[in-house]
Amino acid sequence: MKFIVDQQVEDIEMPENLKLNTFLKEFHSNCSHPECSFGLYGFAFGQSPFPVPKLIQEALIKNVDKGTYADVPGIPELRNAISKYNNHYFGMDVDPKRIYVGPGTKELIFNLLEILHGTVILPTPAWLGYLPQIRFLKKNYHMLPARVNGKISPIDLRKLALRLQDRQKIMILNNPHNPTGLLYDKLELEEIADVCREQNITVIADEIYAQTTYKFENFVSMGKIYPEGTFVTNGLSKSHAAGGYRLGYVIFPQHAIDLKRQFKKILATEFTAVSTPIQHAAIAGFEISKEMNEYFDVTRSIHHIMGEYTFHALSAIEGIKTTKPDATFYLLADFNAFATELQKAKINTSQKLSESLIAHPYHTAIIGGDSLVLERTDFSARIAYVDYDGAKVYQNYLDNKPKSSTERVEFVKNNAPKIVAGIEMICTFFKNLKNGSLIDLQTQKKSLMIIQR
Ligand SMILES: Cc1ncc(COP(=O)(O)O)c(C=O)c1O
Incomplete structure (x- = not known):
């Protein structure tokens, strides 16, 4: 039988x-060199390496018997816990009725894009999840490229908004930011909010990395700065290392009563409600407790240590510039200084660069610029510094907290040797590129043939 797929x-x-x-799996399983059985240097996956907090695991086990459908916006106990969590950590006063729970923020952002009329403004570089949704919904969209500091400028935002005809525009503002790891401070957000008010721009503030902010007191939610026009999304995936639980939430702007009715309709149509046991488990993750507080402190400190190391080690390689992360577990590395040599080696797109780095003998996985909504020829890449055993490193950190910068470097060397070796591999790659001995091209071509099969 032949099935016809909708156009x-x-x-x-x-x-x-x-x-x-698919690319990583297919490619790696086909490397014919036995010495490469160590796996990959994994800088590609955006996943927290830590175990799901014990409290959440236990709450899930305790609630396996909850087999009834939950209310569409989420169970009241969870919405209350999320409200208190936002008050405690982000200083936000949120009525639980403004909170909707969904199966991950990705789904909720999609649902928001479904109900909100208007052209989408997408700051770039961007997380790779937004664009396929915008395209699927056939929405008009415009990119808003960041300036050299890695952030968008309110002046550029205003100029772009003035060109757009829509009565309402929607901007997706991801802060802290994937892929740069940068954080917009209060003043920067206020300047952006001023333009949003003036130009009728609704903001979807994707704050999934808020809790990872290294100097936590520096994080300010856009929901506080522009409460009348911001939808804040957050969830369990990054701060609680539970992406697989699929639980996120959105806080609606104040006074959006009719919109909430429309939104509920969409959620009820598309997924009814999030799994009830998962919602009960999530309560333990959002309730204020000593255990969760320690978990956030320890995990953000480890991300900070790994980020600091990765930033210094990559920036020390001549020709590589990187953002200096304030949060998340990513930074953006800029390899454009090697453009001439890369083109000479027939590596003329960021996709080709990712393929060449994954090829033997480098086996280093990165996310190339074209997956970050940058130009295909922009040799920038996202580097995720999470390739280590999270459970072990968590315990080692508790046992012996590194204090000085020397101790922090030692901590990375002892606990994340693949990060250290992977950065050395990136260094070797560019050294080889410079001196013309990149890789034997035959080997590379052979691997590429395997990838394309
Ligand atoms: C910026 C950003 N937003 C949203 C998500 C998805 O979050 P969720 O697991 O809640 O759907 C991710 C995951 O990588 C992300 O990096």
Whole structure:
């Protein structure tokens, strides 16, 4: 039987994360060199390496018997806990009725894009999840490229908004930011909010990395700065290392009563409600407790230590510039200084650069610029510094907290040797590129043939 797929689906591209998974799996399982059985230097996956907090695991086990459907917006106990969590950590006063729970923030952002009329403004570089959704919904969109400091400028935002005809515009503001790891401070957010008010721009503030902010007191939610026009999304995936639980939430702007009714309709149509046991487990993750507080402190400190090391080690390689992360577990590395040599080696797109780095003998996985909504020829890449055993490193940190910068470097060397070796491999790659001995091209071509099969 031949099935006919709807044209709307045919027209969208495979989301980059799925492409990447297939690419890495297919490629790596085909490397014929036995010495490469160590695996990959994994700088590609955006996943927290830590175990799901014990409190959440226990609450899930305790609630396996909850088999009834939950209320569409989420169970009241969870919405209350999320409200208190936002008050405690982010200083936000949120009525639980403004909170909707969904199966991950990705789904909720999609649902928001479904109900909100208007052109989408997408700051770039960007997380690879937004664009396929915008395209699938056939929404008009415009990119808003960051300035050299890695952030968008309110002046550029105003100029772009003035060009757009829509009565309402929607901007997706991801802060802290994937892929740069940068954080917009209070003043920067206020300047952006001023333009949003003036130009009628609704903000979807994707704050999934808020809790990872290294100097936590520096994080300010856009929901506080622009409460009348911001939808804040957050969830369990990054701060609680539970992406697989699929639980996120959105806080609606104040006074959006009719919109909430429309939103509920969409959620009820598309997924009814999040799994009830998962919602009960999530309560333990959002309730204020000593255990969760320690978990956030320890995990953000480890991300900070790994980030600091990765930033210094990569920036020390001549020709590489990187953002200096304030949060998350990513930074953006800029390899454009090697453009001439890369083109000479027939590596003329960021996709080709990712393929060459994954090829033997480098086996280093990165996310190339084209997956970050940058130009195909922009040799920038996202580097995720999470390739270590999270459970072990968590315990080692508790046992012996590194204090000085020397101790922090030692901590990385002892606990994350693949990060250290992977950065050395990136260094070797560019050294070889410079001196013309990159890789034997035959080997590379052979691997590429395998990838394309
Ligand atoms: C910026 C950003 N937003 C949203 C998500 C998805 O979050 P969730 O697991 O809640 O759907 C991710 C995951 O990588 C992300 O990096």
